[in-house]
Every structure is written in structure tokens, then in C-alpha cells.
Amino acid sequence: MEIDMQHISKAFGPNVVLKDVNFSVKGGEVHALMGENGAGKSTMMNILTGLLEPNGGSIKVDGKETHFASALEAEQHGISFIHQEMNNFGEMPILDNMFLNKEIKTRFGFIDNVKMKAIAQKSLAKLDVKLDLNQPIGNLSVGQQQMIEIAKSLMTDAKIIIMDEPTAALTENEIGKLFDVIKSLKAQGVGIIYISHRMEELFEISDRVTVMRDGLTINTYNTKETNVKQIVHDMVGRDMGDFYPDRHPKFGKVMLETNKLTREGVFKDISFSVRSGEILAFSGLMGAGRTEVMRAIFGIDKLDSGTITVNGKQVKISNPSDAIKDNIGFLTEDRKSEGLILDDSIADNIDLPSIEGFVKHGMIDRKADRDFVNLLMKRLTVKANSAEDEAGSLSGGNQQKVVLAKWVGSGSQVLILDEPTRGVDVGAKREIYDLMNELTDRGTAIIMVSSDLDEVLGFSDNIAVLYEGKLMGVVPTATATQESVMTLATGGEN
């Protein structure tokens, strides 16, 4: 199958997202689509699969002008879409999720669970996933849910598969599995549209690359004939220096120290410390318990035992409010559900943890508050028209900066960043690293949980590795290697 999208344009109200974008893919190739956050990649794919109406342009499938009325119709024509945002029903069993709106029916019109289960299991086996399909999908971790999404798409005998940031929540291990599957699909003549912010993946897996910027197609390359620098240049419209800025840490006193933190069944005896000016990375496989440790430190979840010392004083943290009072900040893994109030203004998001500080005569001093917000927005270069814009109207990278601004503003001396650059484009990523540097220069202690091993090795001072809820060790980044970290992360001795 061959798809050719020509001169696609799309506007949401007066906001023109796509001006003139050309993109094509044919069977047996992996074509990567690159662009900054908000460049319109997902929008392009939504148009292709009938979820959005284009304002102009043509879509040709095998040379024939085509228009899909719905995602279902696109799928019936062999185009499958693994969405960037998980489209799951948390309370629904995995099986029901996988077959939603395409249930297999018996002769009598009833749902045929037996047949459906067999098909689902076959598809999951390709990805080496073994799960009880009757449990609610909400029980699974984000990564596992992503694997289900992929399996769902494999089920459909698709000729073209669109993968919109499929690896954002996956571990190295699973990414490997996925790439194996992609290669075998390719061999079977399936075409893949691959969207990712991870530069190294694209060189590993893709045949062609198309870069979008400002609603236009900038260039299409054969992957072999181009390089990272070129693509980054096309994406951001200028040259960029190194991917990871240099670290010149000056460590101060210990800002946060934990002693034998335990939450039954989740993690056990976690003891570590992080100093002023230090970036301590937390690495590990998906489900190793990193997020859970951080949530417990921040008072979101209850600890069963263990003590926390902040700035030399043992503290009791029973909810985030306590943690904030102890000058801890927490950028959560899930920006949309825990990081931001999407319907509220940028300003109202940024000042929320600090709001008590702006009370004068029992009321909020609005001017001081807005000055504070504007200052932070400038310092973190949040791209928005005004502080009164809804947070939900920002691109992913800018949303992430708003969350950062909120914790910088609350005066955090210990900043926990859980997957701070997940789903963020290269330009914004670099800005976030620069900001982290600036913060540590001022003496902030940063804990960075990351599943991106490159990032962990490229931008931290020390690396703590978790495996099945146990801290396997803390190693200096300078001496760590991919292999040494992976060995720890998989339970091996160093």
C-alpha cells in the first residue's frame, strides 16, 4: 500500500497548524516524521485517519483520492493508528479494550469472548507480553498499556501502521522488542509511520525522515544520507550545540537524605542522599518503583517505615503540603493528570504551591502574585501570549516548563523531576537541561527519574539504580556505562 498526502492544511479556528505539508509512505518502509512539540505531527495523522477534517490538500491511497469518514473506516482499509495519548478505558478488562467497537460476534449477534481472546493472545505473544486479559487495563503501568496499544494494532492486519511516540513510556528492553516487531513487519511489506522525539531511534529504525516546522514540510531525507545535526537544524530552524550541556557541579551540603524507606510490596529499605548542586539520576526498568519512591517522599503515598531528613532536620511528611513547606518540589511523571490544571490559566498553575506567600490582610496580593508569575515565565522562557492563557493550550514542552516554573517558584531546594523530558522536543529538552544546570548552580538539589539511559548517562552527576523496589547501588556518572547501569537495573551485581 502507498499513501501520499499532498499540500495538507489545517487550522483550528484562526490558529493555522498545518500550512502546506507533504508526506508519503509506502509498504515495506519506515518513514519517520519529526518536528518540535506542536509542529502538527499528530494532527497530520489524525487527518490521515479520518479523526480530523483537513481544510485543504489531498490524500491518495494507492493513487486513488481517498477520504476516511472515521478512524474505524481507516482501520478497515488497513491503516492502524497507535496514538500518542493512551485511549484506554481504565475500568474495562484488557480484552474488551483491545476489541472496543470491533468486537467479534457470534452467529446470534452476541460477543464472542473466546475467539477474541485467542486473537489477542496471539498478537501479544509477538511482543512477549503475558497478561491476564480479564483484569482492568487501568491496573497496568503506562508502559504495559503502551504495549497493549501496539498489540492492538498488530491484530488488525494493517498495511500501514502509524506509531505516534510509541516508545515514550517503554524501557530499553521493550523498545528492543518493538524494533524487532517493526523489522519483521517491514519484511512483510507493512509500511510504518514513526513519530518520535528520540533522535537515536530514528537512525536505528527508519528508512526516510521528514521534518516539519511552522506548518510546512522542511525536508525529506533518506535516513542514511543525513545526520542528527541536519535534522535538528531543520526542526528548530538553527544550529544547536551539543545535545547535553556540560555539567560543572559544585556540591554543597546534603539537602535530602532518606533512611530505609519502605512501602510494603512496592519498595524496601531505600537509603540515599542528594547534595546541594547535585543531579542524582534514578534509573531502572519500568515498574522498578522509582515513581513510587518519589511519591512517598513527597507525601502523596504513605510510607510504612523509614525516615527522611531535609537540610539536616528529620521531617515528617504526610502530604504534599508538608513536603512543600520543607522546600521540596515534585514534577510528576504524568503531567496532564497530576502536574497541571489544564483549564486554569498558566498563572494560576504556577502560583498554586506558593499562593500562601502572597496573602496580605487575608487576601491575595494580586499584583505581587502576577509579577512573580511573569518573572518565572520569562526566566523559564514559557512561550505563551500571556499568563492568562489556559495551560491546556500550550504545547507539551511549554506545559512542562510551566510545571517546572511552579516548583522553581515555590523555592524548592530539593527538586524531584520524574521523567522531565518525556515527550518533549529537542529544543525544549535542551532548554530544560540548561535550566537544571542553572538551578544546581544556585544550590538546588535535583533528583531526576529517567527511563532514557542516554539522558541518565549524559546529564547527571550520580546514578541510583532501582530493581524491583530495591536500591541496587549509586554510581558516579563519570564511571558508569550503559552496561554497568543495565546490569544493576536487571538485578545483576556490579
Add this chain to the structure above:
Amino acid sequence: MDNQTETKRHFSFGDFYSKLGPLVALIVLIVLVSILNFSFLDPLNLLNLLRQVSINALIAFGMEFVILTGGIDLSVGSILALSGAFTAQLVLMGVPSFIAFLIGMVTGGIFGALNGVLIAYGKAAPFIATLATQTIFRGATYVFTKGNPITGAKMSNNFGFQFFGQGYLFGIPFPVYIMVLFYILAFILLHRTTFGRKTYALGGNPRAAFVAGVKNNKMIIWIYTLAGFLSAVAGMILTSRLASAQPDAGVAYEMDAIAAVVLGGTSLAGGKGKMFGTLIGALIIGVLNNGMNLLGISSFYQQIVKGIVILVAVLLDRKQAKA
């Protein structure tokens, strides 16, 4: 990574309640009432009880679908009254009762569809849309009946008309058959067909449902139509049973139906619940009402007891979603 998920969800009473709790609660209640008053278990009383339950149960079956989508329907009582009044008027005009019933039920479906359109295309919040139509349909009932009950010899001397709500078939009240029939149909629709799947999907995550190609608006309209239709069926039973259409029939029935659904373990946030639970929920309310009457508890205390029972059931089922 293998089977960690198995042990993830530890045993919780809430979980237990939403699976088996309603049934246990019902049994406890029945045992309690029977001990306090033996005549409760009299077959005749049980048949009466089932007949009393049938009206609320029918409304609750429709409400279950609505609540599964995360919506609510406050207009069911008014639809019941208005469609009952139509049917009574038709019978008085000489329309055969079978046809009059059918027309009444279809009318109920149409009123329900109106709710659905307001919610699906008007994008009105279900609570406020059906609050408005509750008032409108009730007003329309008063206008239509001029505030008087509709009755007459053509109703009270009409076997077919009377049989629907008052008749017995093999010693069992006819409304019980209707309730069982619609329970089976609703059960199949919810748990065995794609319509049911889509209902859950809509309540669980409407955006995702849309992405999966579910025609959300069409579904919503059908679901509210169903709720209106079943309320009208309940209205037919009531009108036939009383041989009279009361303009203020069904006031506050939505609350009993919602209570039945929630007692049955369905989450008001949508996406989670079972038809069986709703049947049990309706029975719990029926046993409560009947039992407290049998025990001669004053109506003042009856309200308190009913409220507490609802509260306890809901507190046990702590997994109710967001504040």
C-alpha cells in the same frame, strides 16, 4: 515483569462490595426483616413486593445505562407521568389498550430522545438538561391533565388495560413478568452486545471512545431514549394499576432509581457497574420500604433508615470516583 500485576490490587472491602456486596446486603436485610416479622416471607407478600419493586426496577434499568455513560436522568418521573397521561387519554378516546400502551411507551422514548439530543448535540450537562426537562414535562403533564387525574369507565372496566398492572398470570402479578422480561433484555443489551460495550466505553473515556470510532452522540441519544422508554413502561404499569393517570405520578422517582443503581455498585462517575447489581439495588429499596411498613416504623424514621442504608452501602463501596 511477568505476573506482578496479579498481586497489584490487594483485597479490599470496597472491591468485594461492588462484586458481591449488594447481594449480601439484600440477604442480610431479608433475614433481618423476616426475623422481626414472619409475615414478610409469606409468598403473597413477596409477590406484592416484587410488583411494588417492578416500577422502580424498570426505571433503574434505564438509569443504569445512563449512569454508566457518566450521565444522569432526572426527568424519568415526569416522563412516566406524561406518557401515562397520554395512554389514559387514548384509552378514554376508545383506542384499544394494547395500542395505547405501545403509543405511550414510544412517546416516552421520544421524550427520552429529546434529552439525548440536548445532551449530545446541545452539549448540555445531563444533570441540568434533565432537570430542565423534568420541569417542562411535569408542567406539560399538568397542562395536559388540567391538574386532574385522568380516569373513566373505559379504563376501569377494560380488562386488557387493567391486566397490564393489576393482572395475574399463573398466580404471579403481570408486572413481575414485565420486569423480568426487561431485565433479561437489558442484561443482554448491556453485557452481551456491542451496544453495551460502547456504553461502558462512553462512560469510561468518551474521547477514547470517539477515537475508537464509537458514535458518541448517537449512543447518547439511544441511551436516553431507552431510559425514557423504560420510564414509560413503568408509567403504563402505574396507570393500569391505579386505573387512573395521576398528574403528579412519579415525583422524585428518579431518586429511588438512582439509589437503586448506586446501591447495586455502579459508580456515578460512569464506566463501571452491572445490570444484576441494579436489580439487587431495586430489591433492596423494595424490601426496605415493604419491611419498614410491615414493622410499622413511622414514616419519619423510615426516611432516616433509608438514608442510612444508602450511605452505608456507598461508604462500603469506596471506590466511587472523584469528589
Add this chain to the structure above:
Amino acid sequence: MDNQTETKRHFSFGDFYSKLGPLVALIVLIVLVSILNFSFLDPLNLLNLLRQVSINALIAFGMEFVILTGGIDLSVGSILALSGAFTAQLVLMGVPSFIAFLIGMVTGGIFGALNGVLIAYGKAAPFIATLATQTIFRGATYVFTKGNPITGAKMSNNFGFQFFGQGYLFGIPFPVYIMVLFYILAFILLHRTTFGRKTYALGGNPRAAFVAGVKNNKMIIWIYTLAGFLSAVAGMILTSRLASAQPDAGVAYEMDAIAAVVLGGTSLAGGKGKMFGTLIGALIIGVLNNGMNLLGISSFYQQIVKGIVILVAVLLDRKQAKA
């Protein structure tokens, strides 16, 4: 990519309605009624109207906070009745009316707090928790009053007691002062203090609010306490105005309060709305009731008109969130 956000939000009528629409609707309504019946603009009628509005407005102020958190309070009418009955009983027992009022209001706050605890710690859905307490508080009112209105010479001959609901200060009914006072307080609380900011945050995204240091449970309890308190204040006005505590006072008042809040442009999904809108919403309902009475519209048609007005307002405000 630079200033795309500027033009992003294009003009929409829904947007317009939720900003200025309620006020425009109110003005249109006033102009309409005045043209049809001149006596509407009679200062005395306007004062009456404001007094009539005060009860619903006070309840709606509290309801606004509750709805902003994404919750709902169906028990306000019962709290009004129960606290009114307490106060009346206290006055009959010889307690000075000022103290009796205070105690009544505090009691209302306590009942509200109970709702809050059930919702915050019991994790019960607000709809069902307050539906249960609605029944419980109403039953308690009946038990407390034995079903009889509470009244007596100590109430009807007591200037202080009567003044609260019936009195005039400089020619303006006293309840109007109370309404204005609590409007100002509620406005400041919602729009000028951290309490208000946290209320919005809670309604916008409770989990994100929690992570940002909002103590969700504490906030919820305070908000329902406030709603209970303000219902009790309304109860004091009603009891004083009628010189009698009716056991069935306030039935269905929650619906008018919710309608006022929604007419004022607040989203039932939480997180969005203004106190000013709610005041306007209450005035719209008041003008509707008063105007239709003045125009001599029959009560049957009044219901239909009221339902349609609510519907139209809500359909204009399409930004209402999820089904």
C-alpha cells in the same frame, strides 16, 4: 509558533455567554417583564423581589463553592428545614433570638461538615452522599418537629425574631442586607483569598491540586460546611419570615440553587464559574417567578417556561464539560 495563542480562542457565543451572558439575559428578562406589566418596576415590587430572591441566593452562594469543586449538595433544603426547626424550638424555650439564630447557623454548618466528611474521607460521590443526608436530615426534621410546624407566641410576638426575615431597615427588607453581606463575603472568599484559589484548583484537577499542596479533604469539608451554614442562614430568614418552622420547608430548594449557579455560567464539571454569575442566576430565577406571577401565567405553564429558560441558557453556554 510565536503568538498563535493570541488568536487561538476565536469568538464564540458560548464564551460570551459565560462572561456576560447571564447579565444580558437578566436585563432582557427585566425589560420584557416591565413592558408587559408596568407594576414590575414599582420600587416596592423590586424590594419584594429581592427579598424573595434572598433565600435562594444565599443557598446558591454556598452551592457555587460546592459545584466549583465538581461536587453537588442535594441536602441544602433539608439542612434549611432542620436548622430552622432547631432555632424555632430554641426561641420557644426562651433563648434570645440572636443566640438562637447563631446556634441555628452553626448547626447548619455542622450538618454541612458531615456531608464534607462523607465525601472527603468516606470517598462517597457527592450526589449520592448528599441524597442520603437529604433524606436523613428531612427525616430528622420530621422526628424533631413530630411532623408539626413549630410556632408560638414567643416567635410571633418577638420583634428581634421577626425582624430577621420580615423587618425593614431604611425601607429595605432586612433579608436583602443579609444577602448583600454574604454576597460580598462569598465574593471575597472566592475571588480574593487562597481559599477560593484552592477551590478552583480542586475542581479543575483534584490530583494536581493535591500535588501542589492543597489539602483536598480539609478543603472539601470546609466547603460543604459553608454550604450548610449558608443554607441555615436562608433557613433563619424563612423561619422568621413565616414566624414558623415548617417541617417540609425547603423541599426541592437544591434544584433552584443549582439552577441559579448554572444559569450564572458555572460549569457543573467544576473549576469554572464566578460568584457574580450566581447572584445574577438567582436574580434571573427570581424575576422569572415574580414576573410570571405578575403576568398572571398559570403555574402549570410557569413550570414549562422556567424549564425552557434554564435550557436555553445552558445551551447557549455550550462550554459545559463532559456528558
Add this chain to the structure above:
Amino acid sequence: KAVSLTPPTFGGTHTTKKSKDKLKVGVSLSTLSNPFFISVRNGINDVAKQNGTKTEVFDAQNDSSKQSSDIEDLIQKKVDVIIINPVDSDAIVPAVKDANNAGIPVIACDRGSNGGKLLTTVASDNVKAGKMAAQYMMSKVPKGGQVAELEGTPGADAAIQRGKGFNTAAKNNLKIVTKQSADFDRAKGLSVMENILQAHSSIQGVFAQNDEMALGAVKAINNPDLVVVSIDGEPQGLTAVKQGKISGIIAQSPEVEGQLAIKAAYAHYQGKSVPKHTTSPIHLVTKENVSKYK
């Protein structure tokens, strides 16, 4: 005066004489979703129509506070007289006083007002009706016979007074085995009766505080010997008496009540004096005499 219990100004003195066709009569009824009060309204409207009088009818929907607003609005409309059928005799007092202050004569209908100045109260005696019901019941049921009582909406005036009349008269002669509320509602009357019969299969009589509940109750009753007595006398109730389903009804005359009320207004504006109480007749309707009333 800065602080007072009366509104600031009330212009307009009321003439004491006015012809019937110049009168504007305001009517505030407790509810219009009950045939009884629809008949009251019809009584008023019929007489008014014959005489060319304008009427303005408000329905308080059984809510005291709506009723006080309604009366404020009637005062606003400067009617010449207000006929009030109070939701509650206590809660109506301030509204009556408001009308008094505005110089508008008030006529209470079916229920009285426990304060304020009334031109007259047109009512049948609910306590007496309850007593009559008890007396009739005692004539049908042997001494000490078991009787169930279906009560009206808790707190409603009629429920309180009818219950009081019945219970005082029945005290030493009947055994009231259970009292349950069915909210004056037919459907509830039916299901509550079913349940009562279950618990007390040997009852010999049922007293329903209104016809609606009795009409529901008879649907649950299979025993033709069970004596059902109720109060009101609405058309469907009388039909049931004719059919022998209800043994006796203490019938009030809602239409007559309405007629008497508006006639009192005429008398006032013709300068005649009006007695403080105008009693509307009540009578026992049984199978024997039902044809006279229907």
C-alpha cells in the same frame, strides 16, 4: 422609622364599596395538583364569571414560602381582596399581616390563619370531619375492632387535624393497629396498603385521611367486608362509594367553599357585614345517599 416590621409606604386607600364587575380578586391556593383545590378554584371562578369579576389565581405548590411570595405579588397587583387557601395556618400569618398593612381584606379558605386580620374564614371543620369518619367507622366495625390509618403528608394541616379528630373520637372504641403515611398520594396509598394488609391481615377497617389514598388503598384490598372511610368527596371518590369500594366518605364541598369565599368578598364591598366564620357544609356520603351528590 429606620427599623420596622412593615414596608416603607403603602399608598392608596381602599374604597369600601365597589361593584362586582369592578372587583379584582386575588386567589392564592395551596396547590392545584389536587382535584379538591381545583374544585375550590372552579367554585370561585364560576361565581366570578357570572358577575364579571376578574380573578388572579396563584398556585403555591404546597410551599409556604412560595405562598408568601405569591401574596406579595398579589399585593403588588393591587387586588381588592385576597382569598387565601393557606399551605399552613401558622406560616401564613406574616403574609396575612402584609395584606392587612396594605389595606387589602383577606378571606381564608379551607384552612384558617392563626394570626392577622381576616374578613372571614370559609372552611369545613377538618377536626369534625375526622370525628365523623370515626363515628361512621364505629358504626360499621364492632367495638375494639382493628383499624389502620393512612396518614397524609407529614406536617400538612389537614393531616394533623383530620388525624386528631379521628383519633380522639376513636380512642376508646377502635384499636388503631398501625398508622402509616402515604403522603396523600394514590400510588403510595396502594403500596402502603398492600404492606399493611400483609402485616395486619385481620384489620376490619381503614381510615384514609383523603380520597386519593383511599382510592389507592382499595386497589390493594380484596376483602369486600373491609370498611374503608375517607375524607374529601372528590368525584372519583364518590364513584368508588357508588361501586361499594369505599364505604363512606366525609364529603366536603370544595366548590361551595370557593363560592362562599367570593360571595363574602362581594358582601364586604357592598358594605354588608361579614361573619367571622363561614362554615362550609360537610356530610357523610354512603352508598345509600351517594346519588344525591353525584
